[in-house]
Amino acid sequence: MISGRHLQFATMTLWAALLSNSAKWQTTTAQTLSERSTSGWTLVWSDEFDQPNDSRPDPARWKFDVGGGGWGNDELEFYTTRPENSFIRNGNLVIRAENEIFTGHNVTRHYTSARIKTQGLFDQAYGRFEARIKIPTGQGMWPAFWLLGNNSATLGWPACGEIDIMENIGSEPSAIHGSMHGPGYSHEHALTSTYKLPSGAFSDDFHVYAVEWEPKLLRFFVDQHLYAILTPRGLPAGRRWVFDHPFFIVLNLAVGGDWPGPPDSTTVFPEEMLVDYVRVYKRSS
Numbered sequence: 001m002i003s004g005r006h007l008q009f010a011t012m013t014l015w016a017a018l019l020s021n022s023a024k025w026q027t028t029t030a031q032t033l034s035e036r037s038t039s040g041w042t043l044v045w046s047d048e049f050d051q052p053n054d055s056r057p058d059p060a061r062w063k064f065d066v067g068g069g070g071w072g073n074d075e076l077e078f079y080t081t082r083p084e085n086s087f088i089r090n091g092n093l094v095i096r097a098e099n100e101i102f103t104g105h106n107v108t109r110h111y112t113s114a115r116i117k118t119q120g121l122f123d124q125a126y127g128r129f130e131a132r133i134k135i136p137t138g139q140g141m142w143p144a145f146w147l148l149g150n151n152s153a154t155l156g157w158p159a160c161g162e163i164d165i166m167e168n169i170g171s172e173p174s175a176i177h178g179s180m181h182g183p184g185y186s187h188e189h190a191l192t193s194t195y196k197l198p199s200g201a202f203s204d205d206f207h208v209y210a211v212e213w214e215p216k217l218l219r220f221f222v223d224q225h226l227y228a229i230l231t232p233r234g235l236p237a238g239r240r241w242v243f244d245h246p247f248f249i250v251l252n253l254a255v256g257g258d259w260p261g262p263p264d265s266t267t268v269f270p271e272e273m274l275v276d277y278v279r280v281y282k283r284s285s
Contacts, residue, residue, distance in 0.1 A: 040284055042281055042283070043279060043280070044124070045122050045124070045280040048277045049088055049276065049277060053090065054083070054087055055087065055088040056086065057086055060121065062121070063118070064080075064086075064114065065115040066080060067104070067105055068102075068104065068107040068109040069105075071257075074258050075254045075255065076256030077097060077109060078104055078113075079115040079252070080112050082112070084096065084112070085097075085098065085112050092134075092274040092275060092276055093274070093275040094273070095143075095251065095253045095275070097111060097112065097270060098111065099269035111255040111269075114252065115250065115252035115253075115254075117250045117251075118250075119150070120248075123150040125213075125245055126213050126282070127213060127283070128211070128213075128280070129213070129278075130165075130208055130211075130280075131166075131209055131210075131251070131277065132206050132208045132275070132276035132277050133166065133273065133274065134273070134274040134276075135203050136170075136203055136272055136273055138170045138266065138268060139170045139171055139261070139263055139266055139267050140260050140261060140262050140264065141260065141263075141267070141271055142167070142254035142256075142259065142260045143168055144168075144250070144251070144252055145164075145166040145167075145250075145251055145275075145278075146166075146250050147247035147249060148161075148162050148248055148250055150245065150246045157186075158185075161180075161243050161245075163211060163213070163243065164177065164179040165178060165211045166178065168202060171260065171261070173201035174196050174202065175197075175202075176194070176209070176222060177194050180218070180243070182239065182241070182243070184239040184240075185236055189236070195220075206276055208223050216232055216241065217229070218230045218231075218243065253273040255271075
């Protein structure tokens with residue numbers, strides 16, 4: 001079984017990306033695209049999370065990952081299907097991390113959370129994938145919105161490819177990371193770029209995180225800011241571009257792990273990741 005995210009990032013800021021010949025990111029620092037919208041795109045799939053309060057994630061759209069084996073990142077939570085960890089409230093999906101002792105699959109953990117995915121229900125190659133999310137704050141928190149190749153079960157990770165549209169760690173409240181993983185550029189060699197708010201924290205409000213994916217091209221956005229572009233020219237020498245087949249969507253809130261480190265006395269539970277919507281588009285003809 002693929003773990004999904006074996007992530008130990010060699011993160012780089014936008015300026016480092018511009019200066020690094022090895023990464024070869026084409027990056028635009030805080031480029032405001034005030035007139036950019038979804039014009040030119042056709043909506044093909046979405047979840048607006050508009051069910052009644054206390055509903056569960058729509059089983060026609062989402063499945064659960066379940067377990068507490070660390071998920072390749074030494075994460076500390078047990079992902080459950082319980083309503084305590086994932087539910088609808090006021091038009092938002094709530095993924096809630098709790099500090100509690102939980103035993104399942106012969107594993108005991110001190111935190112629970114949820115990880116949901118569209119695997120087997122929806123996947124797509126190319127298009128615009130976006131979500132409006134309010135992330136939590138706190139040491140050890142690791143919210144993420146990402147895509148995984150639909151051949152992960154047969155080909156394995158990272159050969160299947162992974163696109164991280166948004167990741168944040170609690171110790172960096174004003175920064176989010178967009179990344180790509182493939183064969184020969186994963187783990188600490190993942191291609192990663194960072195967007196930083198000019199002021200405030202991402203947990204202060206909702207933000208729209210998006211990737212526009214075309215053949216041989218990906219663009220990463222926060223709200224209307226294009227902050228990174230990646231093409232096959234940016235890959236390490238001799239490495240394959242594996243972003244040419246359908247990917248499915250994953251939303252999760254991890255607790256602890258190699259990258260964020262564990263929660264500490266300043267982390268206030270429960271912690272919540274709120275998702276207003278997830279939308280997927282294709283280019284209009």
